[in-house]
Amino acid sequence: MAEFLREKAAVAEREHLPGSFVQVVADFLAAGGKRLRPLLCITGWHAAVGERTPPPAVIRVAAALEMFHAVALIHDDVMDQSSLRRGEPTVHRALTGQRIASGDSHESAERFGVGGAILVGDLVLTWSDELVHTADLTPGELSGLLPLIDMMRAEVMYGQYLDLAATGSPTDDVEQALTIARYKTAKYSVERPLHIGAVLGGAGHDLLDALTDYALPLGEAFQLRDDLLGAFGDSAATGKPRMDDLRDGKHTALVALALRAASGPSADLLRDLLGRPDLTDAQAERVRAVLIATGARDDIEDMIARHRDRIGELLSARGAIHPGALPVLHHLADSATRRSA
Template sequence: MSTSRIRKEVDEALLAFVDRQRPTLLAISDDLTPLLSALDVLLAGGKRLRPAFCYWGWRAAGGADCAAIVQAAASLELLQASALIHDDVMDSSDTRRGQPSVHRRFEALHGAQSWPGDAEAFGSGAAILLGDLCLAWSSEMFETCGLGGDRRRHARDVYDMMRTEVMCGQYLDMLESTRGEATADTALRVVEYKSAKYTIERPLHLGAALAGARPDVTGALTAYGLPLGIAFQLRDDVLGVFGDPGETGKPAGDDLREGKRTVLIALTLERASSAQADAIQRRLGDPDLDRPGVDELRTIITETGGLAACEAMIDQYLTDAEKALTSAPVTPEAHQALSELAVAATTRSM
């Protein structure tokens, strides 16, 4: 299948899954409609990267096209929806994928209905619950994909490990942002668990495990997926500071307002003069950071050479991934698709 064809089938599988849940919710109460609407809006966006890697992990290990692998792969989008919804609550983010974040949607519902009490608490409560529902539904969708036996048992071990890793990685990410002391090394550790494994390596392993992959295939997918995953997150960090809001779906400089302690920031601080370092410590994490403030930080990140150092790391990790792919014992179609996905995951205008 082509990349756009997979995307379409993943979209259809997600829609079909949510449509199977819809009558259950409405039988409990019409009042649950806003949960479904919020999920519909969130799921309409997204690049379906994790399902694509899962699908190509399956194909790389010799799995044949079928609806079951598409459903298993699509379940990763529900897991990601859960992570995004909860992440936005934790970061107090206003937008996601170019739309109001889920907690802000429910805050607005509270206001529109003129309900008494605390709109913000209602918004974050609803978002916590919808995130929980997406997390529960992601495992339901995975478990009911139709692939059974020893392979699913082995794949479930991958799935379980992936969830533990991403949640721990997110805690460490929050911890580093709170402490404000991340070095490039500690920031890279966060990237490995929160992002590289979760977004690329584990989805590849999941598909591969479902196809009953040999250990050499799984190893090759790690050699390709882990550096690519790091490059993906470093690119995301650069876009979080310099990206076009029209492309990222987030306001310009949002990562700066959230005070994210990324590898990019650590590389900048390593190279900053004390005046530049002071400016970063003062402005980073300021929720009211305005456009001139964003521009000042961008200038520092560029002028110190932090940006160039980060771009060089991206290039190096991408080269490592491509090199690993060259010798990977995977099918020719998978080789081609994984090569294209490496570009798609790290392209500047993504």
């Protein structure tokens, strides 16, 4: 990925194109992240062929998934008006900051930041495609892969749209929150990366189905853990302000369960405070107290534990999954459901 970005920077310089465009992406990708999707892609390949060093083409496609994820995050941060990501300023904030530093008015700098971040996302989407197109796959492999990638992209966009539409006015509809989690996280972040790697390893339907059975509960548990971290996590560890989910009024399963269980003043408090852009620390603490008192937090922990158990059973039965891939799949299930960042 670093090499690909260096090439892009060289092209920009040669053609007198704005290099800041490339730099902001390089900075964003260098700031880290869990690299979950590339790891899952390579694990999918292992699940098909056993534990061998993956060929460069598989690594390049794995990098394309990380690049695509950067697009989703860059655009998501514009939509959520988030200021921090991975402990660093988000792309639109970084661009806004550059313009303020060079003497622009706040309004004009903000406009440039938002527009620039939309364009940076669109450009990185093309780069992600380019990584796949230049991965030295056979034309047959490439045409087998592209429909999967198209599906993955459409799924995440639908998930994000459902999420956006529900944000600001959370309800007690737990099913709706889980549908959002399925599209945004379970399918996009877990199932498709595994499938993409597995298909590159020549997987048949049995293996793809087994990976789906693994991916959907894992992805849901991953999102439920994310929701808990969004409300109760330590922002120094997660790299994003922990009040954002509450301030935005995110429609999570956690909040939906609390709204379902709460009555009288507790319910009023949730409806009144969730989604307030000016939520104070003290108000956030009161929301958290209701999330705990209604049992919603414990219920979510139980759901996560049940998913973890189910994944454990599935991996013991294993079926079509190559045994060489099992340790990583176990490890991922464990860390994704227990993580604190």
